[in-house]
Amino acid sequence: MYLGVICIVSFLTSTLAHPGLLGLDLGDILSPLVGPVTNDGYPDRRTTQEPNIPKELSSPKPTTDRSCIPPKTKLTTNTFKYCKGDLVFSDDFEKPFNNHQSWDIEQYMPIEEGPDFEFVSYENDDRIVYKKNGRLIFNPTPRFNESEVFGELDLRNGCTSILPSECYFKRISTQLIPPVRSAKITNKFGFTYGKIEVKAKLPQGDWIYPQIQLVSDNKYAPFKILVAYSRGNNHYVKNRDEGSSLLFGGILWNTENSDSRMKLTESRPSLEPYGNKTHTYTVIWEPDSITLLFNGEEYGRILIDIDNDERFYPLKRTFRLSLGVGVGGIHDFPEGYISIPKKPWVNADRNQLKNFFDARTEWAKTWSMGRSIMEVDSVKIYAV
Known part of the structure; x- marks a missing residue:
């Protein structure tokens, strides 16, 4: 010893x-x-x-x-x-998602504070968001029957909104329950600056779009950072076709004016819809710039002057990565564009949800054969 x-x-x-x-x-x-x-x-x-x-x-x-x-x-x-x-x-979504430690699964109806007032209820439901073959699947699901939109919706058990009206809804007058059930998840930790890579197959179908974005911890921040955004419509034309063959990335302002809203985004046209294949979408967020890449190739860079432009002050604070699928709303499909079939609602109309629901036989058929599903292979964040 x-x-x-x-x-x-x-x-x-x-x-x-x-x-x-x-x-x-x-x-x-x-x-x-x-x-x-x-x-x-x-x-x-x-x-x-x-x-x-x-x-x-x-x-x-x-x-x-x-x-x-x-x-x-x-x-x-x-x-x-x-x-x-x-x-x-x-x-890489190898673990069972329902017990995941890295993400919060959102559950609420964006009907009170918006900012985009999309026509969905985000729900923590393993039929809407789930893991399959090593991928995370987002499966937006329409409510087809009138009984599903004319009654009440109770999301209070697990609701992630602090507003009671976004957790429980009972129909009054012409108001409807959101016509689509969808899903959105948000990273549990916040960060300032970084290189964000998301490998995903984007959703397709009329009036549908991916929500692969960085959102501020300050809910009053005037913008979000798009990692990958592409409208699901085959054609959505004004001065150019801004449908499923056009990718956007960059700073998206929370405003109804479509020109101002997209002013600090960059775009990349393609010969085919971005939802046809799986691609890697990258944002490099640094103090003085946001750089955008598609499959490793740069397609845009946005210069930022945080010290001399108070609009950018939120970029000094923390953001979180959010993944989801949105449908409709009052900002993402501005007026004055040509689409076939015609857009079934007017953004300023109080009956927008009803008009969208009444056109369900038209838009729902463009979601068939799994086209409306978003598949995420992996997420990576690097220090810069």
């Missing part, structure tokens, strides 16, 4: 005197999560030991590069040190 104690003491004494025996240098600090770190608190890239970090908040294996560039990215869940270029979040 005494001999064992003497050996241990001797080993520790030798190690402290010669830290190189453990691959350390004098001054290195041991971190329980990422191994040795340098004096500035960032990971030491000399180690080849894999960090012991949960998959939802993981970095790639450290390289042999001795340098670590401190990132601009800030996380609200900062449980580990990371450097510029590190993967700070990933999800």
